[in-house]
Amino acid sequence: MLYRESGQFKTTYAADQQLFPIVQDRVAILALLAVAAVGVPLVATDYWFTAILIPFLVFSLAALGLNILTGYAGQLSLGTAAFMAVGAIAAYNFQLRIPGIPILVSFVLGGVSAAMVGVLFGLPSLRIKGFYLAVATLAAQFFVPWLVVKVGWFSNYSASGVITAQPVVIAGVAFDTPVRKYLLVLAIVAVLALAAKNLVRSRIGRAWMAVRDMDVAASVIGIRIMRTKLIAFAVSSFYCGVAGALYAFAYLGSVEPDGFNLDLSFRILFMIIIGGVGSIMGSFLGAAFITLLPTFLDVVLTDGAIALGLNLPSGMTSMAQLVVFGALIIFFLIVEPLGLARLWQIGKEKLRLWPFPH
Amino acid sequence: MHFFLEVLIGGLLAGVMYSLVALGFVLIYKASGVFNFAQGAMVFFAALTYVGLLEKTGLPPWIVFALTLGVMVLLGIAIERVVLRPLVNQPQITLFMATIGLAFFIEGLAQIIWGTDVRRLDLGLQDEPIESVLTRFDIMVSKFDLVAAAAAGVLVAVLAVFFNVTRIGRALRAVADDHQAALAVGIPLKQIWAIVWSVAGFVALVAGLLWGARNGVQFALTFVALKALPVLILGGFESVLGAIVGGLIIGASEKLAEVYLGPLIGGGIEGWFAYVLALLFLLVRPEGLFGERHIDRV
Amino acid sequence: MTEHAHNPGRRIGDTLLSVDNISLAFGGVKALTDISFDVRAHEIRAIIGPNGAGKSSMLNCINGVYRPQQGSITFDGQRFDRMDPHRAARMGIARTFQNIALFKGMSVLDNMMTGRNLKMRTPLLLQALYVGPNRREEIEHRRKVEHIIDFLQIESVRKTPVGRLPYGVQKRVELGRALAAEPRLLLLDEPMAGMNLEEKQDMCRFILDVNDEFGTTIVLIEHDMGVVMDISDRVVVLDYGRKIGDGTPDEVRGNQAVIDAYLGVAH
Numbered sequence: 001m002l003y004r005e006s007g008q009f010k011t012t013y014a015a016d017q018q019l020f021p022i023v024q025d026r027v028a029i030l031a032l033l034a035v036a037a038v039g040v041p042l043v044a045t046d047y048w049f050t051a052i053l054i055p056f057l058v059f060s061l062a063a064l065g066l067n068i069l070t071g072y073a074g075q076l077s078l079g080t081a082a083f084m085a086v087g088a089i090a091a092y093n094f095q096l097r098i099p100g101i102p103i104l105v106s107f108v109l110g111g112v113s114a115a116m117v118g119v120l121f122g123l124p125s126l127r128i129k130g131f132y133l134a135v136a137t138l139a140a141q142f143f144v145p146w147l148v149v150k151v152g153w154f155s156n157y158s159a160s161g162v163i164t165a166q167p168v169v170i171a172g173v174a175f176d177t178p179v180r181k182y183l184l185v186l187a188i189v190a191v192l193a194l195a196a197k198n199l200v201r202s203r204i205g206r207a208w209m210a211v212r213d214m215d216v217a218a219s220v221i222g223i224r225i226m227r228t229k230l231i232a233f234a235v236s237s238f239y240c241g242v243a244g245a246l247y248a249f250a251y252l253g254s255v256e257p258d259g260f261n262l263d264l265s266f267r268i269l270f271m272i273i274i275g276g277v278g279s280i281m282g283s284f285l286g287a288a289f290i291t292l293l294p295t296f297l298d299v300v301l302t303d304g305a306i307a308l309g310l311n312l313p314s315g316m317t318s319m320a321q322l323v324v325f326g327a328l329i330i331f332f333l334i335v336e337p338l339g340l341a342r343l344w345q346i347g348k349e350k351l352r353l354w355p356f357p358h
Numbered sequence: 359m360h361f362f363l364e365v366l367i368g369g370l371l372a373g374v375m376y377s378l379v380a381l382g383f384v385l386i387y388k389a390s391g392v393f394n395f396a397q398g399a400m401v402f403f404a405a406l407t408y409v410g411l412l413e414k415t416g417l418p419p420w421i422v423f424a425l426t427l428g429v430m431v432l433l434g435i436a437i438e439r440v441v442l443r444p445l446v447n448q449p450q451i452t453l454f455m456a457t458i459g460l461a462f463f464i465e466g467l468a469q470i471i472w473g474t475d476v477r478r479l480d481l482g483l484q485d486e487p488i489e490s491v492l493t494r495f496d497i498m499v500s501k502f503d504l505v506a507a508a509a510a511g512v513l514v515a516v517l518a519v520f521f522n523v524t525r526i527g528r529a530l531r532a533v534a535d536d537h538q539a540a541l542a543v544g545i546p547l548k549q550i551w552a553i554v555w556s557v558a559g560f561v562a563l564v565a566g567l568l569w570g571a572r573n574g575v576q577f578a579l580t581f582v583a584l585k586a587l588p589v590l591i592l593g594g595f596e597s598v599l600g601a602i603v604g605g606l607i608i609g610a611s612e613k614l615a616e617v618y619l620g621p622l623i624g625g626g627i628e629g630w631f632a633y634v635l636a637l638l639f640l641l642v643r644p645e646g647l648f649g650e651r652h653i654d655r656v
Numbered sequence: 657m658t659e660h661a662h663n664p665g666r667r668i669g670d671t672l673l674s675v676d677n678i679s680l681a682f683g684g685v686k687a688l689t690d691i692s693f694d695v696r697a698h699e700i701r702a703i704i705g706p707n708g709a710g711k712s713s714m715l716n717c718i719n720g721v722y723r724p725q726q727g728s729i730t731f732d733g734q735r736f737d738r739m740d741p742h743r744a745a746r747m748g749i750a751r752t753f754q755n756i757a758l759f760k761g762m763s764v765l766d767n768m769m770t771g772r773n774l775k776m777r778t779p780l781l782l783q784a785l786y787v788g789p790n791r792r793e794e795i796e797h798r799r800k801v802e803h804i805i806d807f808l809q810i811e812s813v814r815k816t817p818v819g820r821l822p823y824g825v826q827k828r829v830e831l832g833r834a835l836a837a838e839p840r841l842l843l844l845d846e847p848m849a850g851m852n853l854e855e856k857q858d859m860c861r862f863i864l865d866v867n868d869e870f871g872t873t874i875v876l877i878e879h880d881m882g883v884v885m886d887i888s889d890r891v892v893v894l895d896y897g898r899k900i901g902d903g904t905p906d907e908v909r910g911n912q913a914v915i916d917a918y919l920g921v922a923h
Contacts, residue, residue, distance in 0.1 A: 013798045014791070076451055124637055127644045134454070135587045136640065139633035150624040195784040202783035202790060203769075203776045206762070210770045213759035220719060221837065222745025222774040231780065262584075266458065273455055278761065315474050322466025329459025333452055334444045 019197060036186055041179045049178035050251075052291065057185045058246045060287035063271040064196055064280065065239025070269075071278035072200055073232035074212025075125055079137035080240055080268045082144040085260035087114040087241025088163065088248035089154050095166045096156060103168050107188070107245045114241025115234040117144070122233030126226050141265055145257040155257075164254040181250040188246065192239060197280050199235065208232050209278075270325055274332050276341025285340040294321055365617050366610055371503035373609020374510045375572075378565040379586040380593065380601035381514065382558045387595045388534040389554040391450060392442065395457040398583020399464035400559060404430055405566030405575045409479050410472040423563075430559030433464075435552045442551065465580060476576040481567060506568045513564060514602055517557075521598070526553060534596070588636030594646025603647060608632045668889065669697030672873050673841060678717055678727035680710075680897075687713040688724065688897045695841070700867055700874045702884045704908075705894035706917060711877045712754055714894065715843045718875070719744035719751055731841070745774060750839035752830045754846045754877075760819040764810060764829050765801065767818055771836025772797045801836050808832050808862060824855040831862060835870075842866065844876040848883060856880065860887060885909070893917070 008023055010016040020026045044053065066080050091110030094101055121140040125133050148154045149161040158164070168175040168184065175184045199205050207228045210218035219225050248255045267290060275286020298317050304310075336342055379401060386394040408426045412419065441460055445453055486501055521527040532540040533550050541547050569579055589608050593600025615631045673695040680688040688710045695701045703711045716722040718729060720739035729736050731747055750771070759767050776797060778790040786794075805814055808828050813821060818829055827847060834842055847863065848856045864887060866872050878884050884891060885905040893901035893908055895917040901908050908914055 013795045013802070017791075017794060017798065019786075074451075076454070124640050128640050132591065132640065132644070135591055135633065136637050138584070138587065139630060139637045142630035142633055146626060146630055150626070198786035199780075199784050202786065202794065203773060203778065204780060204783055206766050206770045207773060209762050209766070210759045210773075213761050214757050216721060217753065217757035217759070218770070219741040220721065220745060220751055221770055221833070222742055223770065224742055235780075266462075269455070269458070273459075316470070319466045319469045319474070322462045323470065324466075326459045326461070326463025326466060330441055330456050330463070333448075333456045333459070334441075337448075337452065 017201075019194075019201075033190060037183065041183065044179075046178045049182045052295070053182050054178070054185055054251050056288055056291045057182075057189045058243055058251050059268065059271060059291055060284045061189050061192060061246065062240050062243035062268050063275065063283040063287045064193060065236045065243060066268050067272045067275075067278065067280070067283045068196060068200070068208070068239065069232050069236035071272055071276075071282075072205060072212065073208040073229060073236075075122070075229060075232060076134045077137040077236070078134050078262070078265050078269065079121060079140035079144075081260040081262070081264035082137075082140040083114045083118050083237040083240035084244030084247060084264070085144050085148065085257055086117045086237075087111055087244030088165075088255060088260070089148055089244075089257070090114065090241070091245035092163045092165060092248065093154065093156075103166075103170060103249070107242055107249075110245040111238040111241040114244065115238040118233040118237025118240075119230050122230050125229045125233070138262075141262055145260055148257040160256060160258075162254055162256045163248065165249040165252075168249055175250070185246055185250050188242065192242065193280060193284075196239070200280065204228070204231060204235075270329055272339075273329055274339055276339030277337070279339070279341035281344065282339050282341030285344065289340065290325075293324065297321055297324060362614075365613050367499055368503070369610035369613030370606050371500065371507050371609070372613065373606040374503070374507040375565065375569055375582075375605070376585050376589045376609055377602045377605025378510050378513070378561065378568065379583050380589040380605050381510075381517070381598065382561040382565065383586055383590055384593075384595065384598055384601045385517070385554055385558050385561065389530050390442065390533075390551055391537075392453045392457065393450065393595070394460075394558070395454060396437075396461040396464055397558065397562060397586065398580040399461040399468075400430070400433070400562035401566040401569065401583050402575075402577065402579040403433070403464050403468040403566075404559065404563040405479065405570035405579060406468045406472045406477070408563070408567060409477040409570065409575050413477075426563055427560060430563050431556040434555030434557075434559040438548070438551045438555050443548065461580070465577070469577070474577070476574045477570075479567065479570040479575050481571045502572065506572075509564060509568065510602075513561065514598060517598060520557075526550070530554065585632055588632040590646070591636040592639055592647060594648040597646070597648035600646055600648035608635070611635060668699050671695070672697040672732060673718070673875075674730040675714075675718065676728050676730065678714070678724045678729070680713055680717060680722055680724040686897055688717070688894075691727070691894070691897075691899050693892045693899065693902055695873060695875055697840075697873055698867070698871050699889040700863070700876065700887055702888035702891045703875065703877045703894060704879075704881070704884055704891055708896075709894040710897040711894055712845055713897075715751060715845055715875070715877065719749050719843060745837065748838075748840035749843065750834035750837045750841070751843035752827075752834050752845055752847060754849065756823075756826050756830055758818045758826055758830055758833070761817065763815050763817055764805070764821070764832075765798075765814045767829055768801045768804060768832050768836045769797060771833040772801065774837065801832075804832050804835050807835075807865070824851055827851070827855075827859065828862070831859075835866065835872075838870075839872060841873045841875065844874060844878075846877050846879065848878060848880055856883065863887060 008021075010021065015021070018026075020029060040053070062080060062084055065083070066077060069075050069077050087110040089110075090113035091106045094106040094109050095103065117140070121137060124136040128136065152158075152161075155161040155163050168181070170184070173180075175181050200208070207218070207223045210221070210223055211225055211228050215225055218228075244260070252259075271286035271290045272283060273286070274289050275284065276282020294317070297320055301317050301320060332339055379397060382397045382400070383394055386392055386397070404426060407429050408422060411417070411422045411425055415422065417425075437460065441456055442453070445456055487499060521530065529540070529545045529550055530553075532543070532545055533547060537547065540550075566575075566579065569582055573579070573582075585608065586605075589601060589604040591604075592607055593602070593604025612628055612631050612635075616625075616628050620627050671694045674692075675694070676692050678688055678691045679686070691710075691714065693701075703714060705711055713722060717724045718739065720741045720743065723738045727737075729739050731739075731744075731749065734747075736743075759770065762770075776793055778793050782788065782790040802814075805811055808831065810825060810828055810832065813825060818826055821829065831844070831847065834844075844863070848859050851859065860883060863874060863876070867874055876888070888905060890903060891901070891905055891908045892899060893911070893914045895913075900913040900917055901911040903911070
């Protein structure tokens with residue numbers, strides 16, 4: 001009864017093209033943001049911020065980036081972590097080498113650096129499609145961490161290329177506690193998610209989807225395929241780059257290049273498959289799912305073993321994770337290729353009719 | 359010059375191993391249009407199962423080999439049933455992602471069953487230079503590598519005969535060309551797919567044993583399998599011959615690059631060289647050396 | 657359908673498109689051999705011929721999807737040895753495809769909005785903000801697209817993903833997407849294939865209306881001879897990649913080579 005759009009008539013195209021055309025959705029989003037920004041900090045513990053909420057938001061941003069490329073523009077990438085690495089390392093170097101540069105500017109420049117690298121590795125998409133392209137992005141995945149380890153300059157000659165993020169200070173306020181870091185990440189992610197939502201409903205978003213769905217028809221309509229794909233690579237890598245910077249500066253504090261490995265790339269790919277390919281909301285749902293799953297499995301397996309009096313071999317949880325991730329991917333691809341976002345949508349449609357079945 | 363030849367031969371022989379893994383990819387791609395990312399996981403699974411059974415049962419190696427083969431066939435059939443059949447007619451990219459999930463599943467499963475330790479695998483072959491070649495030409499050629507190359511050669515020959523001469527092989531090529539048409543003329547599609555996945559399981563077993571004997575049976579095997587991707591780009595996804603030649607090229611150029619280029623730019627380039635080489639190659643000839651160029655009809 | 661149901665007094669202009677000595681081969685297979693014909697402004701020009709005659713290939717050469725080995729295309733006074741799809745679109749050539757080529761994951765509205773892609777200007781950053789010029793631009797183009805949605809009578813499905821629509825409606829949406837680009841030359845590849853009589857009549861009416869109201873020049877491929885003879889001003893006949901006839905419907909109907917091609921002839 002509460003979620004009902006009847007009676008809300010759009011009399012202008014402007015009203016019909018709003019971000020959230022249904023009043024209740026607008027209210028819900030604002031409420032969610034308010035809870036996240038005000039409510040959560042009141043109740044959550046430091047453990048929640050550092051182990052769950054901050055990584056969730058950072059991964060959401062990376063998943064959002066990958067979703068722009070894979071979900072909207074249809075270009076599969078297995079190099080997400082490499083682009084994150086570029087963002088993190090570039091942001092670190094801008095902070096290090098340009099005295100007095102504001103940290104937010106470093107984040108943006110980190111994103112821009114990642115975008116440039118993304119375009120470079122996206123160039124083969126002119127000639128190749130599908131999993132051929134996946135191999136091209138694998139090249140980025142293996143090449144970038146190698147380069148960072150080999151060229152000491154990138155990590156300011158630290159051992160094995162580890163970078164230690166500088167303290168985050170904005171306008172004299174130090175973002176040094178978990179709750180402050182969380183709020184910073186929340187703000188950045190909220191702004192970028194809004195921007196992504198706007199992009200995908202504008203001209204470029206339609207061009208991305210057109211190229212994804214039928215490239216010949218897109219080119220005949222006058223969409224420049226190459227440029228559209230490269231913009232997708234650039235925007236996607238920008239998001240991944242900023243996510244990488246946040247990963248280093250707000251989540252881990254210090255990162256080694258090998259931490260941005262193929263496994264991380266796969267993890268982010270799984271987020272969008274499970275969350276929903278081609279959905280902004282899905283990126284968040286998938287990130288939440290994949291971030292929480294290991295913790296959940298850990299608890300279930302440990303407690304279950306204790307309850308059954310079993311002695312689990314060490315490393316069992318991480319193996320079980322692989323199996324569960326793998327099974328879930330296959331399950332979602334077969335049963336609900338549009339992921340959790342689609343389930344969410346179905347739920348909303350049901351709610352519109354509730355409590356009447358028809 | 360001697361040194362160059364030695365590196366080249368070593369590289370070529372290592373390339374044979376890549377070819378073996380690539381072969382598994384090509385088989386499945388030809389028959390079902392699926393780019394099976396899980397081939398590496400299957401290699402790992404096969405090797406681990408072989409070693410595990412050998413340790414647990416203490417049976418003679420050939421019986422264990424047969425048992426492992428049986429397991430691989432069952433695995434292949436199960437994959438076809440559970441994963442691929444429900445995904446028929448989905449876009450290639452979806453199938454590809456499904457096989458990524460499959461790879462994770464198999465890797466996890468293998469280690470849950472057999473544990474995470476690195477296992478030694480002894481096939482009774484010594485990884486040492488062949489005396490006669492060493493004395494006559496002063497070039498080191500590993501006995502092990504040579505046997506591995508011979509095994510790969512035999513496997514390719516057998517597969518080539520299988521594809522070109524037998525009835526199943528013909529049906530398989532028909533399926534590869536056009537699923538619907540093959541179905542229409544009465545070729546049992548599902549059986550063919552099950553057979554192909556079983557054969558791919560067999561190839562994975564052979565590759566797994568050879569790789570495992572050389573480097574130990576461990577998780578890193580799956581990364582070796584990832585090297586098969588650039589091999590396929592070079593050779594073309596649909597060509598058995600391409601898989602072989604591509605493997606040789608990647609193997610040789612990787613070793614040569616490591617030896618001659620490595621010192622100049624810091625070493626450790628084996629990790630990415632193959633991919634970058636494939637990337638550059640893609641720009642010149644996207645369909646691979648032996649692939650077919652497709653005309654887009656609109 | 658009566659003969660020349662549309663306004664017969666409509667003025668046919670000068671040559672808008674001229675195709676000269678086009679030859680196209682795929683490997684050793686010759687798809688087109690030395691084809692020449694012209695299309696005048698505001699006319700409806702049909703290309704007919706048996707299956708495999710090279711009709712679709714001809715359209716693909718005109719808007720640059722295929723690159724012919726020989727010959728040239730002159731559009732609006734500019735001569736090109738090889739057209740490319742982007743330039744063709746920019747110069748005002750739009751088309752539909754024999755097998756519907758809509759963007760399946762997108763709504764009807766979004767599909768048609770892609771047709772206006774070339775006319776939109778806002779830079780990327782403004783699109784991300786969705787304020788000011790971008791917002792105005794989106795709304796202005798939405799208005800134009802809604803006009804076409806009205807015209808094609810597909811208001812009720814404007815927000816439906818096209819993949820869910822029935823075949824006939826999809827064909828209509830594809831026409832709409834081409835029209836959204838406000839083309840000067842519209843290439844229609846079998847716009848009525850697979851339709852029932854009623855749908856065909858609707859489609860005929862839309863084509864004639866487009867031609868009348870917007871003055872759009874139309875080149876169409878069609879197998880239904882009744883339709884072709886009714887609505888086209890002039891007809892090109894292809895067979896095995898060669899031109900075997902060219903003229904008004906009546907002239908073509910009487911052409912012996914055309915009759916042979918269609919009815920078969922003892923060689």
